[in-house]
Amino acid sequence: MYAKVSFFCFLLLGLGSSDEEDAFTFNGFRGAKLSMDGVAEITDGGLLRLTNTTKLVASHAFRPSPVRFRASPTSGVFSFSSTFVFGIVAEDRELSGHGVAFVVSPSMDFRGAIGAHYMGLFNATSNGDRSNHVLAVELDTIFNPEFEDIDFNHAGIDINSLRSFNSTPAGYFAGDGVFRNLSLISGDPIQVWVEYDGLSLQLKVTLSPMGFPKPRVPLLSSTVNLSDVLREEMYVGFSSSSDPFLTSHYLLGWSFGVNGTAPALDLSRLPPLPRGGTEKSEKALRIWLPIATTLLVLSAAGAAVLVVRRRARFAELQEWEMERGPSRISYKDLFEATGGFSEKQLLGAGGFGTVYRGFLPGSKKEVAVKKVSHGSRQGMREFVAEIVSVGRIRHRNLVQLQGYCRRKGELLLAYSFMPNGSLDKLLFGPEGGRLKWAQRFRIIKGVASALLYLHEEWEQVIIHRDVKSGNVLLDGDMEAKLGDFGLARLYDHGTDPQMTRVVGTLGYLAPELIKTRRASKATDIFAFGVFLLEVVCGRKPLELHQPEEMIVLVDFVAENWRRGRILKVADPRMGDCAMEEVDLVLRLGLLCSDPLPGVRPNMRRVVQFLEGGGPLPDHESTFLNPIVQTLLENEAYDNHSRSFSSLTEILVSGGR
Ligand SMILES: *[C@@H]1O[C@H](CO)[C@@H](O)[C@H](O)[C@H]1NC(C)=O
Ligand SMILES: *[C@@H]1O[C@H](CO)[C@@H](O)[C@H](O)[C@H]1NC(C)=O
Ligand SMILES: *[C@@H]1O[C@H](CO)[C@@H](O)[C@H](O)[C@H]1NC(C)=O
Ligand SMILES: *[C@@H]1O[C@H](CO)[C@@H](O)[C@H](O)[C@H]1NC(C)=O
Ligand SMILES: *[C@@H]1O[C@H](CO)[C@@H](O)[C@H](O)[C@H]1NC(C)=O
Ligand SMILES: *[C@@H]1O[C@H](CO)[C@@H](O)[C@H](O)[C@H]1NC(C)=O
Numbered sequence: 106m107y108a109k110v111s112f113f114c115f116l117l118l119g120l121g122s123s124d125e126e127d128a129f130t131f132n133g134f135r136g137a138k139l140s141m142d143g144v145a146e147i148t149d150g151g152l153l154r155l156t157n158t159t160k161l162v163a164s165h166a167f168r169p170s171p172v173r174f175r176a177s178p179t180s181g182v183f184s185f186s187s188t189f190v191f192g193i194v195a196e197d198r199e200l201s202g203h204g205v206a207f208v209v210s211p212s213m214d215f216r217g218a219i220g221a222h223y224m225g226l227f228n229a230t231s232n233g234d235r236s237n238h239v240l241a242v243e244l245d246t247i248f249n250p251e252f253e254d255i256d257f258n259h260a261g262i263d264i265n266s267l268r269s270f271n272s273t274p275a276g277y278f279a280g281d282g283v284f285r286n287l288s289l290i291s292g293d294p295i296q297v298w299v300e301y302d303g304l305s306l307q308l309k310v311t312l313s314p315m316g317f318p319k320p321r322v323p324l325l326s327s328t329v330n331l332s333d334v335l336r337e338e339m340y341v342g343f344s345s346s347s348d349p350f351l352t353s354h355y356l357l358g359w360s361f362g363v364n365g366t367a368p369a370l371d372l373s374r375l376p377p378l379p380r381g382g383t384e385k386s387e388k389a390l391r392i393w394l395p396i397a398t399t400l401l402v403l404s405a406a407g408a409a410v411l412v413v414r415r416r417a418r419f420a421e422l423q424e425w426e427m428e429r430g431p432s433r434i435s436y437k438d439l440f441e442a443t444g445g446f447s448e449k450q451l452l453g454a455g456g457f458g459t460v461y462r463g464f465l466p467g468s469k470k471e472v473a474v475k476k477v478s479h480g481s482r483q484g485m486r487e488f489v490a491e492i493v494s495v496g497r498i499r500h501r502n503l504v505q506l507q508g509y510c511r512r513k514g515e516l517l518l519a520y521s522f523m524p525n526g527s528l529d530k531l532l533f534g535p536e537g538g539r540l541k542w543a544q545r546f547r548i549i550k551g552v553a554s555a556l557l558y559l560h561e562e563w564e565q566v567i568i569h570r571d572v573k574s575g576n577v578l579l580d581g582d583m584e585a586k587l588g589d590f591g592l593a594r595l596y597d598h599g600t601d602p603q604m605t606r607v608v609g610t611l612g613y614l615a616p617e618l619i620k621t622r623r624a625s626k627a628t629d630i631f632a633f634g635v636f637l638l639e640v641v642c643g644r645k646p647l648e649l650h651q652p653e654e655m656i657v658l659v660d661f662v663a664e665n666w667r668r669g670r671i672l673k674v675a676d677p678r679m680g681d682c683a684m685e686e687v688d689l690v691l692r693l694g695l696l697c698s699d700p701l702p703g704v705r706p707n708m709r710r711v712v713q714f715l716e717g718g719g720p721l722p723d724h725e726s727t728f729l730n731p732i733v734q735t736l737l738e739n740e741a742y743d744n745h746s747r748s749f750s751s752l753t754e755i756l757v758s759g760g761r
């Protein structure tokens with residue numbers, strides 16, 4: 106009926122072709138013709154699955170023919186309305202990301218967009234750009250301070266930007282008018298209504314558990330003139346990103362209509378959602394859940410993986426800017442060195458960008474070129490100044506910056522190439538057994554000395570912010586080189602100083618860093634402690650697939666230490682080793698990764714301990730201390746600096 110009416114309108118206006126309709130209904134998606142990318146697919150059961158739990162991706166699904174939203178470029182936007190039912194099923198019920206968004210876009214091509222917290226819609230450059238002409242309603246399951254997210258379970262109206270125009274915690278006003286929370290990641294289907302009134306310019310978003318009558322009071326209601334946003338013809342569909350947690354995002358049904366109410370869905374015909382989600386890691390979650398919520402941060406930094414890389418065109422080359430100074434390299438050289446940033450030369454992604462291997466044409470020097478994108482040009486200027494300054498640092502255990510190049514929103518950094526790759530690949534791979542204790546101990550001492558240099562010995566204090574085995578590279582002699590230092594600062598420039606971002610990697614973030622978002626020497630030392638444990642144990646800091654007591658490495662080591670069998674946790678593949686050294690490093694790892702920053706030694710002490718300069722202090726890891734556990738859970742140390750240090754004093758002095 107609806108379709109007929111709109112078809113009739115087309116005839117009257119002489120617009121569109123006969124197969125165009127501006128209303129449609131999918132009660133399940135079996136046989137639906139949609140334009141999909143990423144891993145989006147229609148399951149045998151008729152669900153539209155945007156992402157699945159096997160791959161970190163961003164996916165899209167659009168109605169292939171565009172919808173007419175206004176009669177002419179100057180006339181107002183028609184009223185429109187859409188309703189859909191979605192469900193989020195995560196591998197691990199508490200760790201889910203990143204969410205799903207209903208999208209109205211001038212194009213279905215999202216190849217330039219990033220997954221993770223950009224939800225497959227924008228990238229650092231395009232986010233916030235009025236020329237996007239994108240309207241989205243996000244159902245966001247990760248708390249991202251960068252975009253001023255309010256929590257890790259919210260609905261938001263996004264206009265050209267992931268910094269929501271308006272957002273609110275997910276929920277609904279039940280029949281009695283009382284607000285009820287809704288958990289987006291519960292695994293239960295949720296129905297959403299998006300309605301725009303072209304006259305009053307009201308955009309309303311309403312949620313409810315599937316099967317409940319539509320609440321009369323919307324969850325979100327904003328006055329917004331979409332005339333500046335929507336073009337005459339737009340595509341409607343969905344975008345979703347499963348980064349940084351493997352999550353399946355499903356749509357069960359969807360309808361859409363212009364000038365009126367979207368056709369009602371026949372809920373009885375919607376396909377069922379699969380059940381999923383184990384609650385296995387209860388204990389880990391108690392500790393790590395708060396981290397997960399701040400994780401958007403690392404999706405921004407650590408996992409800033411460009412889902413699809415655009416090939417740079419040679420025609421754009423005159424854009425590169427000349428920089429003074431010995432370490433400038435031309436974009437052309439870097440482009441040639443890396444075969445035009447070709448996939449074949451790709452060494453890896455993550456840790457602020459993508460890394461390519463290459464030979465500099467002139468010197469024939471082998472380099473690793475890191476491509477970092479950055480939205481703010483102003484921030485970039487300051488950052489380049491800093492890179493030049495940091496580029497002067499020389500230390501045998503720090504990766505040497507060879508040169509850099511700035512180009513539009515991009516920074517390219519050329520480092521000495523490290524033939525033996527990154528430590529984590531070796532440590533956690535099948536070859537890990539080749540890393541004997543003596544080598545590991547040397548690597549540990551090398552990284553300690555690099556960190557001591559950054560913290561205490563260079564002309565200014567440099568907080569690394571992302572110490573981990575993945576940032577330790579090995580040269581041809583298996584000498585450790587700490588990489589990526591100073592890079593985290595990139596994210597401070599050009600952003601609101603009130604909102605200093607947490608940069609780091611899940612599993613290495615000190616508890617107070619999560620609360621205060623303030624990186625310090627002590628938070629670096631926490632990460633270094635975790636690093637010590639992973640090198641000795643040959644295990645990642647967080648292994649969600651392990652039995653409960655083994656998920657969090659620090660917990661696992663602390664527990665074994667309490668039971669007097671700390672050496673049992675050492676990687677058996679190391680062969681014969683000096684047991685007193687292994688014992689020292691494990692206990693030092695626990696001391697450094699203590700949840701209370703005041704307990705952690707500074708790097709100078711750490712290096713002394715490693716060199717055999719005196720016994721470790723008697724230390725009962727507060728990780729297992731029930732008082733600390735309670736305090737951690739009760740946010741008792743919210744007002745960190747002061748109450749925190751006095752708390753530390755109580756535990757350290759009074760606790761003995
Ligand atoms: C919606 O209504 C406007 C007039 O109010 C009309 O010009 C337009 O063609 C209608 N669109 C559809 C798809 O019915
Ligand atoms: C997820 O999607 C990919 C790509 O479409 C596919 O190869 C894989 O089998 C899917 N996994 C599951 C569990 O369906
Ligand atoms: C960002 O997105 C825009 C629009 O999709 C695209 O043109 C641009 O190339 C992207 N930038 C990067 C660095 O991928
Ligand atoms: C809803 O969630 C908020 C924040 O998570 C919480 O403060 C509030 O008590 C919850 N309300 C209900 C009714 O559960
Ligand atoms: C909406 O914006 C357009 C373009 O900026 C303007 O022409 C129009 O008058 C606005 N509509 C209303 C109702 O304010
Ligand atoms: C610390 O506590 C004071 C009052 O007790 C409060 O005003 C302030 O916002 C708190 N600071 C933080 C960072 O929580």
Ligand SMILES: CC(=O)N[C@H]1CO[C@H](CO)[C@@H](O)[C@@H]1O
Binds near residue numbers: 525539
């Ligand atoms: C363990 C390992 O991969 N060692 C290699 C490090 O690099 C040198 C030089 O490229 C190789 O000879 C080693 O086999």
